[in-house]
Amino acid sequence: MKIIFRIVATAALVIIASCGKDYSSSMSEEIGPQVVNQETIPLAADTVSDNVIIKGGTKEEGMPPTPNEMISLDIGDSGKAAFLNEGFEVRLSSDSDVIGAYLQFKDKDGAVSKSYYDIDLSANGLSKKAVDLQKAYGFFSGNATAQTAKNDNEFILDVDFNSTVEPGTFCYLVCVYDGNGNISAPEEVCGTVENWGGNVDLVGTWDFTKTEHTEEGVTETVLVGENDCNELSLPCQVQELKFDSCIITESISFTLTADGAFTYEYKIIRNDLNYEASSLECEPIFNDDYEFAESFEGFWAFNETESRLSLIFYDQVRIENGESETRSFEAGEGILLIDSLIQLDGTTLIRINKSDYDGDGIADDEFKSFSEKSN
Numbered sequence: 001m002k003i004i005f006r007i008v009a010t011a012a013l014v015i016i017a018s019c020g021k022d023y024s025s026s027m028s029e030e031i032g033p034q035v036v037n038q039e040t041i042p043l044a045a046d047t048v049s050d051n052v053i054i055k056g057g058t059k060e061e062g063m064p065p066t067p068n069e070m071i072s073l074d075i076g077d078s079g080k081a082a083f084l085n086e087g088f089e090v091r092l093s094s095d096s097d098v099i100g101a102y103l104q105f106k107d108k109d110g111a112v113s114k115s116y117y118d119i120d121l122s123a124n125g126l127s128k129k130a131v132d133l134q135k136a137y138g139f140f141s142g143n144a145t146a147q148t149a150k151n152d153n154e155f156i157l158d159v160d161f162n163s164t165v166e167p168g169t170f171c172y173l174v175c176v177y178d179g180n181g182n183i184s185a186p187e188e189v190c191g192t193v194e195n196w197g198g199n200v201d202l203v204g205t206w207d208f209t210k211t212e213h214t215e216e217g218v219t220e221t222v223l224v225g226e227n228d229c230n231e232l233s234l235p236c237q238v239q240e241l242k243f244d245s246c247i248i249t250e251s252i253s254f255t256l257t258a259d260g261a262f263t264y265e266y267k268i269i270r271n272d273l274n275y276e277a278s279s280l281e282c283e284p285i286f287n288d289d290y291e292f293a294e295s296f297e298g299f300w301a302f303n304e305t306e307s308r309l310s311l312i313f314y315d316q317v318r319i320e321n322g323e324s325e326t327r328s329f330e331a332g333e334g335i336l337l338i339d340s341l342i343q344l345d346g347t348t349l350i351r352i353n354k355s356d357y358d359g360d361g362i363a364d365d366e367f368k369s370f371s372e373k374s375n
Contacts, residue, residue: 039192043168045105049113052087053160053332054103056123064102064116064175065183071096073176073184079157080191081339083301083312084167085331087160088191090174092121094153094184098176101157106171106188121155121176160332167195194310196260198302199344202309206349206371208252208266215365224249234275236282243284246271250291252371254311262300262311264337267293293319296337309351311338347373 049059072095079090092101101124104116157174170193175186197203210223222228229246247268254264270292277285298313312334318325329335343350349371354363 038167039169039195041166041168042108043165043170043193045107045111045113045171046115048165048170048172049105049115049117051162051164052117053162054117054119054124055158055160056120057103057117058119059115060118061115063112064104064118065177067175067183067185068181069185070182071098071176071178071184073174073187075174075187075189079172079174079189081303081308081310082161082170082191082193083299083310083334084165084193084196085161085163086312086334087158087332089159090157090189092155092157092174092176094176094178096176096178096182097153098155098178098184101155101174101176102183102186103157103159104173106173108169108171112173119157121157124155124158161193163331165193167193169193192303194301194303196299196301197256197258198260198300198304200258201344202256202300202302202349203258205253205255205374207374208249209370209372211370212368213365214368222249224251232273234273234278236279239282241278241282241284243273243278245273253374254371256300260299260301261297263295263297264311264313265293265295267291290321291319298334298337307342309338309340309342310336313337349373 074093075090076093079088082088092098098121100121101119102116103119105113169190171188171190173186173188175184177183208224210221211228213220213222225248227246227248229244232243232245234241234243247270250267250269252264252266254262256262268291269289271289272287274285274287295317296311296313297315298311300312301310302308303310314329314331314334316327338351341352341354343352351369351371353367355365355367356362357364
């Protein structure tokens with residue numbers, strides 16, 4: 001992963017630098033034109049197996065060891081979405097202290113690949129035992145869509161594709177093992193390597209207008225330019241200090257192009273609590289308001305079956321108090337900025353995210369973001 005940080009004196013320098021870069025042509029030329037219905041073509045198991053890059057993985061010929069099914073494996077609904085030059089991620093959760101995983105690809109007709117991968121999860125390793133996933137920060141830090149592990153027995157298995165893997169459908173078998181030789185029953189997953197771009201009705205510039213947050217049957221609407229507040233608390237001596245944490249979204253705008261590239265920009269006004277002063281005085285004391293902005297560039301994909309929009313970024317610019325910070329990622333190291341169900345209603349695009357906190361299959365809250373097409 002290549003990460004570049006630069007500090008410049010004024011925001012104007014960043015705008016000049018970023019506007020001078022023809023981002024959409026740099027990777028779209030490598031990707032080539034989109035082929036209609038290419039995503040429905042089954043990929044051969046050996047083709048996929050020979051063209052993946054798995055950190056901590058050792059390629060072995062033949063079949064993986066036979067599971068004794070003495071430990072569990074739960075992957076939920078993960079591992080189905082994959083992207084060109086990026087690959088896919090699978091959430092692995094077990095009732096045992098697992099150390100590794102076996103991964104083998106499978107044809108649509110049931111034939112498995114001639115090889116499999118023995119993967120050291122701590123080396124692969126997006127878990128609390130390994131390194132934290134690089135995430136978008138700032139406005140997205142509270143609800144970043146990139147996956148992170150929730151507990152010590154949960155890992156995020158990261159499988160990358162090289163440029164040989166094309167759009168299409170694929171299947172694989174995955175199981176985990178612990179240090180005592182126990183191996184879980186395998187889970188079979190079938191997914192799609194998404195092409196960049198998609199539904200032509202999504203091409204254009206979309207400007208944010210409002211959000212709707214529904215929880216326990218109550219819907220709260222916040223318009224662009226209005227205060228969006230959440231009640232928080234802070235321990236203070238023998239009491240609990242409650243305060244409202246607020247931001248104002250001045251603008252959010254994103255552009256999706258026909259070649260699969262996107263730009264995404266937002267600007268907010270923040271009013272952060274001064275925690276040290278508030279703790280000493282036992283009353284809310286806020287820092288001065290300041291402007292915070294970020295922009296992202298990358299590629300987008302649309303899953304027609306699920307009506308799901310995904311944005312993966314490779315370049316990021318953060319501007320705070322007149323100073324800027326940038327970072328860039330190579331192909332294979334992109335970060336998932338947005339991955340949400342969408343609805344199109346004329347010139348209105350609605351992004352929908354639902355949360356099921358108790359795991360009963362029923363959404364406990366729903367967050368909708370509305371944008372209007374401006375061109």
